[in-house]
Amino acid sequence: MPQRPVTINGKRHVIEADDAMPLLWVLRDLLGMTGTKYGCGAGVCGSCTVLENGRAIRSCQTNFSDTGDKSYTTIEGLSAAGDHPIQKAWLAEDVAQCGYCQPGMILELRSLLRSKASPSSAEIDAALSDHVCRCGSYPRIRKAALLAAKSGGGR
Amino acid sequence: MPVLGRNVPHDSARGHVTGESLYVDDIAPVAGELLVDFLWSPFAHARIRSLDLTKARAADGVAGLFTFRDLHHNLFGPILKDEILLAEDVCTFRGQPIVVIAAENARAIREAKNAIAIDLEELAPILTIDAAIAASSFFPDPRMIRRGDPAAAIARAEHVLEGVFENQGQDHFYLESQAAIAYPGELGALTVHSSTQNPTEVQEVIAHLLGLTMSQVVVLTKRMGGAFGGKECQATHPAVMASLVAQKTGRAARIVYSKDDDMHATGKRHPFQNRYRIGFTRSGEITGAIFELYSDGGAYADLSPAVMARAMTHSDNAYFLSDVEIRGTVCRTNMPPNTAFRGFGGPQGACTIENVMQEIASVLKRDALEVRRANCYQIATRNVTPYGQLLERNTLPRLFTELPARCDYAKRMDGVREFNATSKTHIRGLALTAVKFGISFNTKFLNQANALVNIYLDGSVQVSTGATEMGQGVNTKIRQLVADELGILIDRVHVMITSTEKNNNTSATAASSAADLNGGAAVDACARLRERMTPVARNILSVAAGAPPAAETPQKSEIVFADGFVFDQANPAKKLKFEEVVSAAYKLRVSLGERGFYATPRIDWNWTTGGHPFLYFTMGTACSEVRIDRFTGEMKVLRSDLLMDIGRSINPGVDRGQITGAFIQGMGWLTTEDLRYTESGELLAHSPTTYKIPNINDVPEIFNVDWIEHDNPVNVYGSKAVGEPPLLMAISVWCAVKHALSFVSNGDIPKLRVPATTEEILMRITQYARGEAQLTS
Numbered sequence: 001m002p003q004r005p006v007t008i009n010g011k012r013h014v015i016e017a018d019d020a021m022p023l024l025w026v027l028r029d030l031l032g033m034t035g036t037k038y039g040c041g042a043g044v045c046g047s048c049t050v051l052e053n054g055r056a057i058r059s060c061q062t063n064f065s066d067t068g069d070k071s072y073t074t075i076e077g078l079s080a081a082g083d084h085p086i087q088k089a090w091l092a093e094d095v096a097q098c099g100y101c102q103p104g105m106i107l108e109l110r111s112l113l114r115s116k117a118s119p120s121s122a123e124i125d126a127a128l129s130d131h132v133c134r135c136g137s138y139p140r141i142r143k144a145a146l147l148a149a150k151s152g153g154g155r
Numbered sequence: 156m157p158v159l160g161r162n163v164p165h166d167s168a169r170g171h172v173t174g175e176s177l178y179v180d181d182i183a184p185v186a187g188e189l190l191v192d193f194l195w196s197p198f199a200h201a202r203i204r205s206l207d208l209t210k211a212r213a214a215d216g217v218a219g220l221f222t223f224r225d226l227h228h229n230l231f232g233p234i235l236k237d238e239i240l241l242a243e244d245v246c247t248f249r250g251q252p253i254v255v256i257a258a259e260n261a262r263a264i265r266e267a268k269n270a271i272a273i274d275l276e277e278l279a280p281i282l283t284i285d286a287a288i289a290a291s292s293f294f295p296d297p298r299m300i301r302r303g304d305p306a307a308a309i310a311r312a313e314h315v316l317e318g319v320f321e322n323q324g325q326d327h328f329y330l331e332s333q334a335a336i337a338y339p340g341e342l343g344a345l346t347v348h349s350s351t352q353n354p355t356e357v358q359e360v361i362a363h364l365l366g367l368t369m370s371q372v373v374v375l376t377k378r379m380g381g382a383f384g385g386k387e388c389q390a391t392h393p394a395v396m397a398s399l400v401a402q403k404t405g406r407a408a409r410i411v412y413s414k415d416d417d418m419h420a421t422g423k424r425h426p427f428q429n430r431y432r433i434g435f436t437r438s439g440e441i442t443g444a445i446f447e448l449y450s451d452g453g454a455y456a457d458l459s460p461a462v463m464a465r466a467m468t469h470s471d472n473a474y475f476l477s478d479v480e481i482r483g484t485v486c487r488t489n490m491p492p493n494t495a496f497r498g499f500g501g502p503q504g505a506c507t508i509e510n511v512m513q514e515i516a517s518v519l520k521r522d523a524l525e526v527r528r529a530n531c532y533q534i535a536t537r538n539v540t541p542y543g544q545l546l547e548r549n550t551l552p553r554l555f556t557e558l559p560a561r562c563d564y565a566k567r568m569d570g571v572r573e574f575n576a577t578s579k580t581h582i583r584g585l586a587l588t589a590v591k592f593g594i595s596f597n598t599k600f601l602n603q604a605n606a607l608v609n610i611y612l613d614g615s616v617q618v619s620t621g622a623t624e625m626g627q628g629v630n631t632k633i634r635q636l637v638a639d640e641l642g643i644l645i646d647r648v649h650v651m652i653t654s655t656e657k658n659n660n661t662s663a664t665a666a667s668s669a670a671d672l673n674g675g676a677a678v679d680a681c682a683r684l685r686e687r688m689t690p691v692a693r694n695i696l697s698v699a700a701g702a703p704p705a706a707e708t709p710q711k712s713e714i715v716f717a718d719g720f721v722f723d724q725a726n727p728a729k730k731l732k733f734e735e736v737v738s739a740a741y742k743l744r745v746s747l748g749e750r751g752f753y754a755t756p757r758i759d760w761n762w763t764t765g766g767h768p769f770l771y772f773t774m775g776t777a778c779s780e781v782r783i784d785r786f787t788g789e790m791k792v793l794r795s796d797l798l799m800d801i802g803r804s805i806n807p808g809v810d811r812g813q814i815t816g817a818f819i820q821g822m823g824w825l826t827t828e829d830l831r832y833t834e835s836g837e838l839l840a841h842s843p844t845t846y847k848i849p850n851i852n853d854v855p856e857i858f859n860v861d862w863i864e865h866d867n868p869v870n871v872y873g874s875k876a877v878g879e880p881p882l883l884m885a886i887s888v889w890c891a892v893k894h895a896l897s898f899v900s901n902g903d904i905p906k907l908r909v910p911a912t913t914e915e916i917l918m919r920i921t922q923y924a925r926g927e928a929q930l931t932s
Contacts, residue, residue: 028180032183033174034174034177034180034181035173035174035175036174037178037330037331037380038180038332038411039330039331039414040414040842040843041413041414041415042414042842042843042844044842044843044844045330045414045843047330074174075172075173075174076173076174078173082169082172082173082175086172087172087173090168090171090172091164091168091169091172094162094164094165094168094808094809094812096165096167096168096171096172096626097165097626097627097628097812097816098329098330098331098378098379098380098381098382098625098626099167099170099171099176099378099380099626100178100329100330100331100380100381101330102171102172103172103174106172125851125852128850128851129850129851129852130850131850131851132328132330132843132848132849132850134327134328134329134330134381134383134820134848135381135626135812135816135820136815136816136817136818136819136820136849137812137815137816138819138849138850138851138854139815139854139858140812140815141851142851142854
């Protein structure tokens with residue numbers, strides 16, 4: 001099986017895996033990083049979202065063969081102490097219900113705020129419209145996203 | 156500072172934003188752990204002519220394949236005990252497990268599955284309610300609720316309305332699919348982590364099917380990534396399959412359904428076909444009503460009889476029916492066994508009569524709100540349900556008065572009429588509906604719970620109950636109740652993983668009542684702990700005071716637990732830390748652990764004499780306005796206003812989240828979630844690529860959620876259950892669509908199915924534009 005160097009949350013790993021293995025399972029099964037979730041396996045629900053060189057991607061649709069020399073951020077690596085402005089905004093608005101979709105939502109927003117520090121509510125909706133939350137926590141997601149933007153979530 | 160009534164954050168809030176929260180499949184694998192999957196029937200109805208596992212068993216990495224022959228028993232079910240776990244000679248639904256496969260890795264599972272030689276003869280299936288009625292394929296027993304003489308009342312009525320209300324099912328679409336891990340233990344024992352709302356049922360069925368005693372099986376549930384009723388019974392199948400592998404191989408075994416398999420193989424919200432015949436006066440008051448409800452139960456009974464009972468006891472919804480007959484029949488089909496889904500039949504019953512209200516308004520050319528008010532349950536009269544329960548502390552008249560004022564109903568209704576008279580591109584609709592949702596399991600014996608509260612030497616506290624956390628915040632509420640009862644800071648209370656080892660014979664976390672039941676049990680345990688600690692504290696305080704309190708003390712002597720301290724209210728200056736009293740009690744050999752129990756009082760009901768199935772009702776009114784594109788059928792919810800009576804909220808933040816989320820989930824069922832099947836019963840919408848649950852763009856543009864202050868003295872802290880009732884408030888959106896269509900239906904009653912998808916709406920508009928005769932449904 002091929003070996004590739006992949007940087008995850010700032011740490012370089014040399015990983016051996018089948019080329020067709022989705023990054024989601026590299027993270028979960030090979031590295032034991034379970035913050036990234038399997039939801040639908042079709043790239044539609046957004047639960048498996050991680051950052052690839054800072055940009056949100058679907059890890060269930062990214063093969064190991066495409067990961068070489070790239071840098072990834074998962075929910076575990078968003079901040080060392082769980083105090084990134086987006087995480088703090090999420091806590092302030094008490095967004096999460098079952099919590100399963102939240103890592104993906106948070107990383108999608110991180111990606112948006114990186115390219116646009118002060119998005120409008122419509123821009124936030126557009127960025128998050130490819131994610132689903134079955135608990136229906138959308139109104140709070142939107143509020144937390146606006147709060148995160150105001151409090152420097154794009155930095 | 157009181158901890159009840161405050162927005163204490165969800166107790167998993169932090170783990171949810173850091174990725175630390177563990178769901179079943181996040182538990183690290185142990186050495187030798189196997190993966191488990193299953194071969195399921197590709198046909199809705201088929202005979203197994205032959206099954207040869209020889210090649211599959213020989214495949215590389217395969218640890219074992221198992222069939223019904225490997226089970227001690229193969230029959231189970233929460234009500235009727237009619238369900239076969241692993242198909243024997245006949246498969247009765249598409250998705251039914253036939254062979255359980257255990258292997259070292261996913262590749263070996265795939266190879267083994269492909270190497271199974273099975274020969275199936277497809278049999279004629281029953282796939283719809285109509286087909287089941289034609290074949291008289293029903294589950295026992297048809298039920299009836301009756302009061303007065305509705306047939307005579309309808310015969311005398313000024314107006315008569317007849318029709319059929321039909322709804323499709325709804326997939327639960329919890330993002331965390333069904334999952335379980337089973338660990339073999341000593342002497343045949345099993346420990347199972349299960350994503351289930353009902354650890355006791357999982358424990359019971361594993362024990363029964365594998366030939367163990369319940370005491371040999373421990374089932375644990377930390378949390379679920381959503382459940383919504385879909386993990387009440389259907390979590391049992393994966394847990395038994397993993398347990399079977401653990402039993403047979405002596406190795407840990409993990410099963411996690413793929414999203415597609417989950418959607419194919421598990422039951423859903425029940426499709427209903429409800430026929431109604433209504434007599435009413437020229438002012439819109441219903442004088443007689445006959446409802447005939449049919450549900451699609453699927454291949455096995457599962458919870459269908461109980462779902463039907465709730466549909467029947469919610470067919471009145473917020474409206475008094477003097478002369479009424481409600482009949483309910485569950486159809487047996489070859490669909491996956493339909494099951495609990497938030498609302499549990501209540502939405503199908505309530506939507507039928509809300510539909511009737513809308514249609515009466517169409518017939519009389521009156522505002523539907525006037526019709527609803529004319530029929531609403533009253534305070535002193537017209538206050539007994541068809542099944543004989545007196546409506547106490549009824550806030551419906553108030554909610555029907557306050558919400559229209561708050562949301563400017565009359566003015567906006569004029570606005571809708573004006574808009575529709577002038578717009579050539581869009582139509583609007585406005586509807587104000589209600590919910591009255593009975594709280595308690597209809598099945599009396601399920602209304603019980605126990606809780607274990609342990610106080611440790613440092614004064615910290617663990618509480619364990621049978622409640623399972625699926626995001627609804629039940630653990631947070633229980634934590635608040637325990638902190639309040641013991642008068643300690645909330646950080647000192649930890650809610651433990653739900654385990655059948657600590658809490659036995661628990662009921663499902665269902666019927667919105669987990670906080671009521673388990674909270675009640677936790678409060679009971681705390682009260683007895685406080686009772687035992689009180690003399691200890693009194694003794695220390697009186698020794699410290701040196702003398703009994705002076706006679707002029709304004710307060711009577713009473714030991715109080717508050718804010719982390721224990722003191723005599725007659726002398727509040729002298730305070731003991733809670734942990735000091737704990738330490739003293741321990742040294743005096745006073746027990747610092749307690750098991751509490753709660754059994755819902757007052758409830759009693761049966762099909763023959765009726766009675767009081769519910770401890771109380773959660774109520775609300777909702778008003779929604781929609782805008783529809785006449786050329787595409789696309790619908791947008793412009794505004795929704797919700798006003799509820801949820802008693803005294805234990806946690807307003809949690810409750811607001813529940814109300815908001817349930818409403819959005821209800822909107823999904825009523826407007827976008829379209830379960831399409833082929834003619835042979837194959838589900839086409841088996842992934843989010845084809846099954847549309849609401850996203851952030853579907854939230855009403857203006858969305859106001861509020862509740863009135865109203866104590867509920869019969870329940871813990873005066874609170875009310877809130878998990879399911881607000882889902883029924885989304886019926887206002889569906890009724891608003893129906894109202895909008897009434898402007899283009901050429902004077903006919905507009906017919907509308909559930910879900911009112913873009914396609915369904917466009918078909919109706921097109922049909923009316925062509926002047927075609929209306930469809931029957």
